[in-house]
Amino acid sequence: MxxxxxxxxxxxxxxxxxxxxxxxxxxxxxxxxxxxxxxxxxxxxxxxxxxxxxxxxxxxxxxxxxxxxxxxxxxxxxxxxxxxxxxxxxxxxxxxxxxxxxxxxxxxxxxxxxxxxxxxxxxxxxxxxxxxxxxxxxxxxxxxxxxxxxxxxxxxxxxxxxxxxxxxxxxxxxxxxxxxxxxxxxxxESHWPQLRVLILVVSAEQKPVGSTAGMQTSVQTSALLKFRAEALVPAHIVEMARCIQEQDFPGFAELTMKDSNQFHATCLDTFPPISYLNDTSRRIMQLVHRFNAYHGQTKVAYTFDAGPNAVIFTLDDTMAEFVAVVRHVFPPEVNGDKFLKGLPVTPVPVSDELKATLAMEPVPGGVQYIIATQVGPGPQVxxxxxxxxxxxxxxxxxxxxx
The missing domain is CATH 3.30.230.10 (Ribosomal Protein S5; domain 2)
Structure with a gap:
């Protein structure tokens, strides 16, 4: 009853x-x-x-x-x-x-x-x-x-x-x-209010190799993974904490990109190799480096987890320009008004000089949409x-x- x-x-x-x-x-x-x-x-x-x-x-x-x-x-x-x-x-x-x-x-x-x-x-x-x-x-x-x-x-x-x-x-x-x-x-979350995050959704499909299975294979076969864990990461943790405490964006950005690249290198060092990135992912990496080179300083950083989608870190005064650059290189095929979700971003033009420096042919639909966000709080009831x-x-x- x-x-x-x-x-x-x-x-x-x-x-x-x-x-x-x-x-x-x-x-x-x-x-x-x-x-x-x-x-x-x-x-x-x-x-x-x-x-x-x-x-x-x-x-x-x-x-x-x-x-x-x-x-x-x-x-x-x-x-x-x-x-x-x-x-x-x-x-x-x-x-x-x-x-x-x-x-x-x-x-x-x-x-x-x-x-x-x-x-x-x-x-x-x-x-x-x-x-x-x-x-x-x-x-x-x-x-x-x-x-x-x-x-x-x-x-x-x-x-x-x-x-x-x-x-x-x-x-x-x-x-x-x-x-x-x-x-x-x-x-x-209140520590660095200027920090912004852009998620470039390249694919919403389930990744081909799950993280659990991928990790197990890497642990069994990648000598680079063991070296990274023991010899490199401890110093990276200390340096990253310093960059955050001091709001050192160039230092934070460079270490974020290097660590992402190193992680994906361990995936390629796994046997058989695992590749979570696709051509669009690599194109985004190229775009970030050319954007930074144009400005003569590190203004944007990428990181990729176990999937092709890019997470971009930047500061609030750079976000609008970088969103405009992404829209230029990866023009939306449909629903252009729904291309950007999340935080509002005021549209800005991309200068001809910047377009020339990027020297990248547009790939329509390469990025499905962007989610603009920022650092946030923990769980809530x-x-x-x-x-x-x-x-x-x-x-x-x-x-x-x-």
Missing amino acids: PSSKSPVVVTCTAPVNIAVIKYWGKRDEELILPLNSSLSVTLHQDQLRTTTTAAISKDFSEDRVWLNGREEDVEQPRLQACLREIRRLARKRRSTGDEDPRTPSLSDRVHVASVNNFPTAAGLASSAAGFACLAYTLARVYGVEGDLSEVARRGSGSACRSLYGGFVEWQMGQRADGKDSVAQQVAP LDDPDAHLLGPDGLPKPKPAA
């Missing part, structure tokens, strides 16, 4: 993060412990976010999960790892008597619905935002407090960095149990019941009619 008690429901959002010092490869697959530390920039949730609703009720017969409206296998190992860890922490808290009486029973089942407002599995850090949001939401609904790095990390390594806003380091740690492999904020993705019955709400 159904209970009269309503489900306990919590809805949260979490951000995407983009690593400027990359994580690639694990020293422990089960605990998801990285070969090296990494450092990332948290993007603003007004443009890129995951929204997750968790509902717990004794009326639910089993755990269930939906992603972007489609039910997924709740037995997926990483999802189960997050659930087990949250329930373990909740059980530990209750054993000390330190619990909220409104917290639901651990024997009750949970339903979870999650949606991304950006392409999933296309190299835009969807798993980082997704598992950070899952960990954060489950913690709220189960009454778990404290650092959630270990919970989020069990789902996706880089997810622990999405638990904080601003600039975040995921410290690799030294302990075998992974208790010191945690995320820590280097600087808050949504108090509005209308924001819940699950209805009172614990099932996904129907999409409103268009």
